[in-house]
Each structure stands twice: as structure tokens, then as C-alpha cells.
Amino acid sequence: MKIVMFYHSLASDWNHGNAHFLRGTVKELLKRGHDVQVYEPEGGWSLENLIKDHGEAKAAEYKEYYPMLKTLFYDSANPDYDTMLSGADLVIVHEWNEPELVAAIGRKKEEHGYKLLFHDTHHRAVSEVESMNRYDFTHYDGALVFGEVIKHIYKDKGWIDSVWTWHEAADADLFKPLDSEKEGDLIWIGNWGDNERTEELMEFLIKPVKELGLKSKVYGVRYPDEALQALQDAGIAYGGWLPNYKVPEVFAKYRVTVHVPRGPYVKWLPGIPTIRPFEAMACGIPLISSPWQDAENLFTPGADYLTAGNGEEMKLQLQRVLNDESIAQTLAENGRNTIxxxxTCAHRVDELETIFKELGFKESLIHPKQYKTIQA
Structure with a gap:
């Protein structure tokens, strides 16, 4: 099957949380014998910032970890849709695209004869409804959304008739436990963002680390001066941007990590954890989470990870994990096993192939002859 995908970036993960899942999913589709082409706009925001901050050589480094992936660029001012869409059986368009592109690919659907899906991995369905209303889904066969709550929103608002819940997942071939000498106690990886969790980061990360005197480090981008000052005051080292494919190597050097979901996900989108817990559990590092509602029973709280209702509880849970190796080991093993x-991305491709069938694809297209079973 020829699958054409339009995403913000396959090449860059700078402030681009979907890069892990996209790369892992494309890799799995390629393993199964599908012809996959991923297009991103020339001069895209994520890649441009990566190159500006770290240079061309660093931007190309991801190919060492994903040698099978190839990024295709198009001129967003004058896209050649006919060339890009020629021969496609399935087209997937991510929500981080301009409404004009979303509509144009829809209008080309009848001419080229492909099935067409929209992929939503953001909270705009509840936080920015007006921006969602700018999308023209007239010709779309369905939507892939990363949570049941978003699925119901799509149906209630009548945006697209057929909607499937398609959670993110871990590339378990790359994200796995690694042996490494420990360099510190706590590691946190995440972008500061748009003040969507400033208070939560202070309560569940910065203050507990400071009060417990933990040796800690934080990685991420878009940290304002006040955030950097807060880290410094707490004695937390700041590492800046960390390539996503380096996350397993860094997790292996620390004893615990925390999950601090953004406010919109806690408030409006129960059941959507974002990619970070998947990454941590896949890598076998004990995880402690600030409050979020696992409405879809993705994990088992208390077994796969610990929870903390406030900053004081976070301190207690951190002490438990850091002072009791048996608790830490059990959490690490349970989390990895659940992933x-x-x-895994292989599970999500299984789900996608089921959706292929519902869209009417023949079995021969879904399972090419060169398909081989991939063990996670």
C-alpha cells in the first residue's frame, strides 16, 4: 500500500512532541512492506529552529537512529499536490497543517482515488474550537484522534462522521532500558511551553527537588528567564534541547522521573497522557505523576507508576522510590511490560491496519508479501 503523510516534521523534534510517534509508526509501516512517503514544508518552524540553534549537522543526526526514514520537502507557497499524491492508496494529514492544505488535499481525493484521514494530536478541539472550524473536512473519510474524549467531540460537532481513537505509543525498539552508570537522582524532559503548566511544574517538580536536595537535571526548550532562574534557585541543572532519540540514553543515567501534564489535558481531556509516560515506561525508569485521570485505563496507577496529589505527596513518593530499590525495580518492570x-508503535499499526479494513482496503494491500512479524 502506498501511504502519503503530511506532517509538520519528520526530520525535527525541536518542540515537536509528535516526532517520536510519527517516526516509530513510519518505521513500523516500512517494516511491514508499505510504501510510505512523509512530506513536510520547506522552512518548517521546528526544523528551522533546530538548525538555527544547533546547526545542519545536528539536524541530520536523527538519520543515525532512523536510517530507514526519508524526509520529503515541498514548497508550501506552491505545493505540487498532483506529484505528491500520485498513486496514493491512503493519505493522512496531521492537524499541524494550514487549513488551505487540509482543504486542497480533500479536493484532490476524487481525482486520485485515495482514502483520506485527518490525524489530531492536540487539545484545540476544546481549547480553540474556532481554529478547528477553519478546517474543511468535506472530503475526508475519517479522523484519527488521540483520545476518546476528542472522538466524542468530533462526533458531537459533526466535523467528521467516522472517528477512531488512536493513542500515541512508544517505539519500543529504540526506547528501552539501557545499562549506564547513574549521574543523578531525578531527570525531567519536557518543554516549558506556553504557561500551560507553570504552577504545576513549580509544585510537582522544582519545589520537591529543592526541598529534598536531589541531584537533578531538566531538558527542554522555550524556557523563559523566570523558569531558568527557578531551576537555578532549586539547584537543578538545565540541559536545553535534547534530541528525542537520545532520551533512552539520558533516562538510563537517572533513578526516577516525573510526569507533569499540561493544564488543558488535565482539565478537558481525561485519558490523554501525551507521549512522556509512554517514553518513561518503555525505558524502564520509575515514574511518578502529578494528577491526571486515566479515563481509558491505559495503565495501572500504583503498579505501572505512582501518583502524587500535591507537592508534599510528590516528595514522599520520590523518597519511596529513591530509598527502596525494590519499589523502583517493580515500577520499572511493570511499566515496561505494560508498554x-x-x-508500542507496532500495536498502533495493528490498529491502523484494522482501520484500513473498515475503509475497504483489500487484504493484499494491508499485508504486503514482504511483511514480517516484528517483535517489540
Whole structure:
């Protein structure tokens, strides 16, 4: 099957949280014998910032970890849709695209004869409804959304008739436990963002680390001066941007990490954890989370990870994990096993192939002859 995908970036993960899942999913589709082409706009925001901050050589480094992936660029001012869409069986358009592109690919659907899906991995369905209303889904066969709550919103608002819940997941071939000498106690990887969790980061990360005197480090981008000052005051080292494919190597050097979801996900989108817990559990590092509602029972709280209702509870949970190796080991093993059982990119491609069938694809297209079973 020829699958054409339009995403913000395959090449860059600078402030681009979907890069992990996109890369892992494309890799799995390629393993199964599908012809996959991923297009991103020339001069895209994420890649341009990566190159500006770290240079061309660093921007190309991801190919060492994903040698099978190839990025295709198009001129967003004058896109050649006919060339890009020629021969496509399935087209997937990510929500981080301009409404004009979303509509244009829809209008080309009848001419080229492909099935067409929209992929939504953001909270705009509840936080920016007006911006969602700018999309023209007239010709779309369905939507892939990363949570049941968003699925119901799509149906209630009548945006697209057929909607499937398609959670993010871990590339378990790359994100796995690694042996490494420990360099510190706590690691946190995440972008500061747009003040969507400033208070939560102070309560569940910065203050507990400071009060417990933990040796800690934080990686991420878009940290304002006040955030950097808060880290410095707490004695937390700041590492800046960390390539996503380097996350397993860094996790292996620390003893615990925390999950601090953004406010919109806690408030409006129960059941959507974002990619970070998948990454941590896949890498076998004990995880402690600030409050979020696992409405879809993706994990088992208390077994796969610990929870903390406030900053004081976070301190207690951190002490438990850091002072009791048996607790840390059990959390690491349980989390990794849960990922391998149901939350790998291979699982999500299985789900996507089921959706292919519902869209009417023949079995020969879904399972090419060169397909081989991939063990996570």
C-alpha cells in the first residue's frame, strides 16, 4: 500500500512532541512492506529552529537512529499536490497543517482515488474550537484522534462522521532500558511551553527537588528567564534541547522521573497522557505523576507508576522510590511490560491496519508479501 503523510516534521523534534510517534509508526509501516512517503514544508518552524540553534549537522543526526526514514520537502507557497499524491492508496494529514492544505488535499481525493484521514494530536478541539472550524473536512473519510474524549467531540460537532481513537505509543525498539552508570537522582524532559503548566511544574517538580536536595537535571526548550532562574534557585541543572532519540540514553543515567501534564489535558481531556509516560515506561525508569485521570485505563496507577496529589505527596513518593530499590525495580518492570503488552508503535499499526479494513482496503494491500512479524 502506498501511504502519503503530511506532517509538520519528520526530520525535527525541536518542540515537536509528535516526532517520536510519527517516526516509530513510519518505521513500523516500512517494516511491514508499505510504501510510505512523509512530506513536510520547506522552512518548517521546528526544523528551522533546530538548525538555527544547533546547526545542519545536528539536524541530520536523527538519520543515525532512523536510517530507514526519508524526509520529503515541498514548497508550501506552491505545493505540487498532483506529484505528491500520485498513486496514493491512503493519505493522512496531521492537524499541524494550514487549513488551505487540509482543504486542497480533500479536493484532490476524487481525482486520485485515495482514502483520506485527518490525524489530531492536540487539545484545540476544546481549547480553540474556532481554529478547528477553519478546517474543511468535506472530503475526508475519517479522523484519527488521540483520545476518546476528542472522538466524542468530533462526533458531537459533526466535523467528521467516522472517528477512531488512536493513542500515541512508544517505539519500543529504540526506547528501552539501557545499562549506564547513574549521574543523578531525578531527570525531567519536557518543554516549558506556553504557561500551560507553570504552577504545576513549580509544585510537582522544582519545589520537591529543592526541598529534598536531589541531584537533578531538566531538558527542554522555550524556557523563559523566570523558569531558568527557578531551576537555578532549586539547584537543578538545565540541559536545553535534547534530541528525542537520545532520551533512552539520558533516562538510563537517572533513578526516577516525573510526569507533569499540561493544564488543558488535565482539565478537558481525561485519558490523554501525551507521549512522556509512554517514553518513561518503555525505558524502564520509575515514574511518578502529578494528577491526571486515566479515563481509558491505559495503565495501572500504583503498579505501572505512582501518583502524587500535591507537592508534599510528590516528595514522599520520590523518597519511596529513591530509598527502596525494590519499589523502583517493580515500577520499572511493570511499566515496561505494560508498554510491550499494548502500547508500542507496532500495536498502533495493528490498529491502523484494522482501520484500513473498515475503509475497504483489500487484504493484499494491508499485508504486503514482504511483511514480517516484528517483535517489540
Amino acid at each position: 510491550l503488552e499494548k502500547h
